[in-house]
Ligand code: C2E
């Protein structure tokens with residue numbers, strides 16, 4: 527029994543070692559990913575409740591040479607850990623602004639910003655620079671932030687958000703309802719949009735509590751005159767419920783999955799040759 531116990535401990539150690547080694551390997555590969563053109567940007571449509579497309583959210587993808595697509599939930603935290611997110615975030619922003627500036631229809635584009643991008647470097651300067659460089663109207667750009675942005679240096683983050691807003695950029699509060707203090711942040715900053723987290727939409731039909739939470743978020747947001755986007759809308763039943771509750775916008779597989787922009791050229795007004 528003793529030997530078996532020892533063997534067990536040993537097994538767990540190697541398992542942990544393996545995981546750590548794997549993280550380091552991925553982190554190392556991520557440094558090369560930008561240079562080797564392994565990162566790409568997918569676009570997911572955002573629509574009004576009647577289905578009319580009003581814009582897109584940009585979602586980064588990593589096509590790893592041997593592992594294939596690594597989900598952002600796996601590599602974004604690694605990039606945040608070693609600071610690479612600043613470079614990746616800037617790259618995404620440049621791609622997205624350049625892309626959107628070329629569209630015949632002036633649709634909105636939303637980009638996710640990491641809390642780390644708010645702490646390090648000069649985010650305002652780099653966004654401003656990219657807008658000038660690409661010629662995209664600032665009012666067409668939205669940035670999506672989670673409450674993590676406001677948890678670190680609150681004053682610094684708030685000032686940055688104010689300056690971005692002064693440039694004309696729209697500010698969306700992402701994953702609303704999942705954090706601890708979503709509510710208190712609503713009084714500190716005039717957000718242009720609130721995105722109700724996907725988890726509440728997912729359980730809309732199954733759990734009555736979710737429906738009540740969605741109703742409460744909508745009535746709160748509307749009292750504050752902030753439009754709401756529902757994330758992860760997959761079914762017509764969910765869409766109909768949200769429309770009934772006067773939700774303004776939606777995003778989810780019902781309207782379209784994240785994909786290469788070419789997939790949505792028709793919606794943007796770009797002629798697709800066949
Ligand atoms: P998020 O910002 O909350 O993005 C929404 C996620 O929900 C995306 O996952 C999207 O593919 C997924 N989704 C959208 N509609 C549906 C639906 O109807 N059903 C289901 N099951 N899922 C849906 P994705 O692309 O894997 O991204 C995960 C997270 O990674 C994002 O969550 C965001 O926090 C982060 N992320 C993605 N791109 C970037 C980026 O460029 N920069 C930063 N900092 N973070 C990013």
Ligand code: CA
Pocket residue numbers: 583638670700
């Ligand atoms: Ca988002």
Ligand code: CA
Pocket residue numbers: 700701721723724757
């Ligand atoms: Ca979200």
Ligand code: CA
Pocket residue numbers: 701
């Ligand atoms: Ca999320």
